Amino acid sequence: xxxxxxxxxxxxxxxxxxxxxxxxxxxxxxxxxxxxxxxxxxxxxxxxxxxxxxxxxxxxxxxxxxxxxxxxxxxxxxxxxxxxxxxxxxxxxxxxxxxxxxxxxxxxxxxxxxxxxxxxxxxxxxxxxxxxxxxxxxxxxxxxxxxxxxxxxxxxxxxxxxxxxxxxxxxxxxxxxxxxxxxxxxxxxxxxxxxxxxxxxxxxxxxxxxxxxxxxxxxxxxxxxxxxxxxxxxxxxxxxxxxxxxxxxxxxxxxxxxxxxxxxxxxxxxxxxxxxxxxxxxxxxxxxxxxxxxxxxxxxxxxxxxxxxxxxxxxxxxxxxxxxxxxxxxxxxxxxxxxxxxxxxxxxxxxxxxxxxxxxxxxxxxxxxxxxxxxxxxxxxxxxxxxxxxxxxxxxxxxxxxxxxxxxxxxxxxxxxxxxxxxxxxxxxxxxxxxxxxxxx
Numbered sequence: 172x173x174x175x176x177x178x179x180x181x182x183x184x185x186x187x188x189x190x191x192x193x194x195x196x197x198x199x200x201x202x203x204x205x206x207x208x209x210x211x212x213x214x215x216x217x218x219x220x221x222x223x224x225x226x227x228x229x230x231x232x233x234x235x236x237x238x239x240x241x242x243x244x245x246x247x248x249x250x251x252x253x254x255x256x257x258x259x260x261x262x263x264x265x266x267x268x269x270x271x272x273x274x275x276x277x278x279x280x281x282x283x284x285x286x287x288x289x290x291x292x293x294x295x296x297x298x299x300x301x302x303x304x305x306x307x308x309x310x311x312x313x314x315x316x317x318x319x320x321x322x323x324x325x326x327x328x329x330x331x332x333x334x335x336x337x338x339x340x341x342x343x344x345x346x347x348x349x350x351x352x353x354x355x356x357x358x359x360x361x362x363x364x365x366x367x368x369x370x371x372x373x374x375x376x377x378x379x380x381x382x383x384x385x386x387x388x389x390x391x392x393x394x395x396x397x398x399x400x401x402x403x404x405x406x407x408x409x410x411x412x413x414x415x416x417x418x419x420x421x422x423x424x425x426x427x428x429x430x431x432x433x434x435x436x437x438x439x440x441x442x443x444x445x446x447x448x449x450x451x452x453x454x455x456x457x458x459x460x461x462x463x464x465x466x467x468x469x470x471x472x473x474x475x476x477x478x479x480x481x482x483x484x485x486x487x488x489x490x491x492x493x494x495x496x497x498x499x500x501x502x503x504x505x506x507x508x509x510x511x512x513x514x515x516x517x518x519x520x521x522x523x524x525x526x527x528x529x530x531x532x533x534x535x536x537x538x539x540x541x542x543x544x545x546x547x548x549x550x551x552x553x554x555x556x557x558x559x560x561x562x563x564x565x566x567x568x569x570x571x572x573x574x575x576x577x578x579x580x581x582x583x584x585x586x587x588x589x590x591x592x593x594x595x596x597x598x599x600x601x602x603x604x605x606x607x608x609x610x611x612x
Contacts, residue, residue, distance in 0.1 A: 174194075174195040174196055174201075175188055175193075175195070175196060178196065178200075178201075178204045178205065178208070178229070179208055180204075180229055180233060181232075181233055181236060181273070183236075183269075183270070183271060183272050183273050184229055184232060184233065184269050184270075187268055187269045187271060188269075191268070196222070197221055197222035197226075197381075198217075198221070198381045199215060199217040199221045199222055199223045199226045199379060199381045200222050200223075200225060200226045200229075202215075202379035202381065203215050203223070203226040203227070203377075203379045204226060204229055204230060206377040206379075207226075207227065207230035207353075207355065208230050208233065210234075210353055211353075211375075211376065211377045212353060212354045212355065212373045212374050212375065212376040212377070213354075213355045213356070213373075213376050213377045213378075213379065214355075214356045214357075214358075214369050214373060214376045214377075214378050214379070215227075215355065215356070215357040215358075215379045215380075215381075216357075216358055216359070216360075216361055216378075216379070216380040216381065217357065217359065217379075217380075217381040218359050218381075218501065218502065218505050219328075219359065219502060219505055219506075220505050220506070221381055223327075223357050224261070224262055224265050224327075225265060225269070226357075227251075227325050227327070227355050227357065228262070228265050228266050228269055229269060231249050231251075231266075231299060231323050231325065232266065232269055232270045232273065232275065232299075234249075234322065234323060234353070235248055235249060235275055235298055235299065235322070235323075236270070236273045236274075236275060238322075240320065241296075242276070242296035242297065242298050242320060243296050243317075243319075243320060244293075244294055244295060244296050245293050245294065245296065245314070245315055245316065245317045246296050246297075246317045246318070246319060246320045247293075247296075247297050247298070247299075247300040247316060247317070247318065247320070247321060248298050248299070248320050248321060248322050248323070249298065249299045249300070249321070249322060249323040249324075249325070250300050250302065250318075250321060250323070250324050250325070250348070251299065251300070251301045251302070251325040251327060252302060252303070252304060252307070252324075252325065252326050252327065252332070252341070252344070253301060253302070253303060253327045253328060253332075254303065254327075254328050254331045254332045254335050254337065255303065255328075256279075256281040256282070256283055256303060256452055256455065257446075257455065257459060258327070258328065259279045259280075259281050259301045259302065259303055260279055260456070262301045262327070263277055263278065263279045263301050266299055266301070270299075275298045275299060276295075276296070276297055276298045276299070277297065277298060277299040277300070277301065278292040278297050278299075278300060278301070279300075279301050279302065280292075280293075280300060280301070280302035280303070280306050280307055280310065281302065281303040281305075281306050281452070282303065282305050282306045282309075282452075283451055283452030283455075284452045284453070286306075286309070286310065289306070289310060289315075290310065290313075290315055293310065293315040293316060294315075300316075304332070304337045304340035304341060304344060305337075305340060307344060308340055308343060308344065311344070311347070318347060318348055318349055319349070321348060321349050321352055322352060322353065323352060323353045323354075323355070324345075324348055324352050324353070324354045324355070324372075325354075325355045325356075325357070326341070326354075326355070326356045326357070326372070327357045328357065328358070328359070329356050329357065329358040329365055329368065329369075330358045330359055330360045330361075330362065330365055331359075333362075333364050333365065333368070338364075338368075341368075345372060354372055354373055354374070354376075356368070356369050356372065356373060356376075359498070359502065360498055390508040390513055390514065391504055391507060391508045391513070391514045391515065391516050392513070392514070392515045392516070393504065393515075393516045393518075393537070393539045393540070394515075394516070394517050394518070394539065394540055394541075394542045395517075395518045395519075395520050395528060395539045395540070395541050395542065396517065396518065396519050396520065396541075396542050396545060396547075396548070397520055397541060397548060397549050397550065397551055398519050398520065398521060398547045398548070398549060399521060399522075399547070399549055400521040400522075400523075402547040403491060403519050403521070404432070404435050405546075405547060406519060406545070406546075406547045407421070407432070407436070407489065407491060407519070408435075408436065408439055408441065409545070409546060409547075410489065410517060411436070411441055411469060415486075416468075416486065416487050417468060417484075417486045417487075418462070418465070418468050418482075418484050418485050418486045418487070419468060419469050419470070419485070419486070419487040419488070419489055420470050420472060420482075420485050420487070420488050420489070420506050420507070421443075421469060421470070421471045421472070421489045421491050422471075422472060422473070422474065422488070422489065422490050422491060422492065422494070422503050423445075423471055423472070423473060423491050423492060424473070424492035424494070424495075425473065426445075426447040426448060426449050426473055428491070428492065429445040429446075429447050429471045429472065429473055430445050430447075432445070432471045432491060433445045433471050436469065436471075441469060442467050442468070442469065443467060443468075443469035443470065443471055444457075444458035444461060444462065444467055444469075444470055444471070445458070445470075445471045445472070446458045446459065446470060446471070446472045446473075447472065447473045448473070458470065459482075462482065463482050463484070465484065471491075474494065474499055474502070474503070482506070485506050485507045485514065486507065486514060486515060487507060487514070487515045487516070487517060488503055488504050488506050488507045488514065488515070488516045488517070489516075489517045489518075489519070490503060490504075490516070490517070490518040490519060491519055492519070492524070493518055493519075493520055493524040493527040493528060493531070494527065494531075495527055496530075497527075497530050497531045497533070497534030497535070498534070500531045500534075500535070501534070501535065503516075504516040517542075518539070520551075521551075521559070522551045522555050522556045522558075522559035522560070523556070523559050523560055523563050525551050525556055
C-alpha cells in the first residue's frame with residue numbers, strides 16, 4: 172500500500188483500495204494520478220483492463236470531496252462521457268466503491284431505459300454524472316442538465332466513441348461546457364481524428380501512454396483454428412465442451428450472428444446469452460450479471476457491446492469471426508488474462524479471413540500458432556482463398572441487385588374494404604338484423 176500512499180489519495184480511497192486487494196498502482200494509475208491530482212489536463216492512452224477507470228476516478232473524487240460545495244438542482248460537478256451503457260454502469264460502480272463515506276452522489280444517464288429515474292436524479296443535483304451522449308443530449312434539451320458548477324470533464328474510450336458515430340453529439344455537448352474546467356481524455360488508440368479532438372479540448376495536457384505491454388502475447392495463449400465457414404458452429408460446440416473452458420466470451424461480427432450462435436448452443440444444452448445493441452438495457456444487464464456471477468459460462472457479443480466489459484473471470488476469448496481491423500483483435504483478447512491471470516484466445520479462421528489474420532500478426536508482431544489435427548481442420552490454399560473471395564463477392568453482388576429490384580417493384584395496392592352487407596350477400600348469407608334491446612321501466 173506504500174505505493175498508493177505516495178499518490179496523496181484520501182484515507183477513504185486508500186481504505187477502499189486495500190479492501191479490493193490491490194498491492195500497487197498499474198502503470199496508467201502511476202502515470203496519470205499525480206498530474207491529475209495537481210489539476211492538469213491529461214490524455215491517457217491505455218487499453219481496457221489496465222486500471223484506467225480508477226486512474227481518473229480517484230482524482231475526480233478527491234477534487235470534489237475537498238471543496239464542500241452543495242450541488243444545485245439539475246446541476247453536475249463532474250461529467251464522464253462513455254460510449255456504452257455497460258461501461259457507464261461499471262464506472263458508476265467504481266466511483267461508488269471508492270467514494271464511500273465522502274458524501275458524493277453519482278449516477279448514470281443512458282438510453283434503453285425510461286427517463287423518469289434519470290430526471291429525478293438530476294432534479295436533486297448530481298456530483299458525478301456518467302452518461303452516454305444520446306440520452307445526455309435528450310435531457311439537456313429538456314432542461315434537466317446544467318453545467319454552471321462543472322469542474323471536471325472526462326471523455327472515456329474516445330476512439331470507440333468516434334467509431335460509433337458520436338462525433339457530432341460530442342461537439343454539441345462540449346460546445347456548452349464551461350471554458351474553465353479540468354479535462355481528461357482516455358483512449359486505447361490515437362488515430363488522427365483523436366489527435367484533432369484532443370487538440371481542440373485539452374489545454375497543455377500531460378500525456379501518459381501505456382503500451383499494451385506484451386500482455387497480448389506473453390500472458391495470453393493464442394491459437395488459430397483453420398476451418399470452413401459451414402463448420403464454425405460445430406467447432407465452437409466442440410471447443411465449449413472442453414471442461415477447461417470455464418468462462419468464454421465469444422465474438423461475433425454481427426448482431427444477427429450473435430443471436431444465431433446462442434440459439435444453436437442452447438439446442439445442445441450450452442447455456443449462453445447474446446449481448447448487442449438491439450437488446451434492451453434490462454436484457455443486457457441480466458446477461459452480464461448472469462455471466463459475471465458464473466450462472467452462465469458463455470457470453471456472445473459484438474465488438475461495440477463488449478467494449479468496456481470488465482469481468483476478471485474470463486478464461487477464454489473465442490473469435491468466432493476474426494475482426495477486420497487488428498486493433499479490435501487486441502481489444503477482444505484483452506478481455507482475458509485480467510488482474511494478473513493467464514488467459515486463452517482461440518480464433519476461427521475461414522478462407523476469406525486469412526487476410527485479416529495476416530494483418531493481426533503483423534500488428535502484434537507475433538505469428539499465432541495454428542491448431543492442427545482438430546476434427547474440422549482444413550488448409551486454406553491460395554486457390555481456395557481466391558475461390559471463396561470470389562464467391563463472397565458474387566453473393567454480395569446478388570444481394571445488392573435483389574435489394575435494388577425490390578425498391579423498383581411498386582408496392583401492391585390493397586383492395587378497398589368491402590361493405591359487410593354486400594360481403595354477406597355475396598356469401599349467400601342474409602345480413603344480420605340489428606337486435607333492439609328492451610329495458611324494463
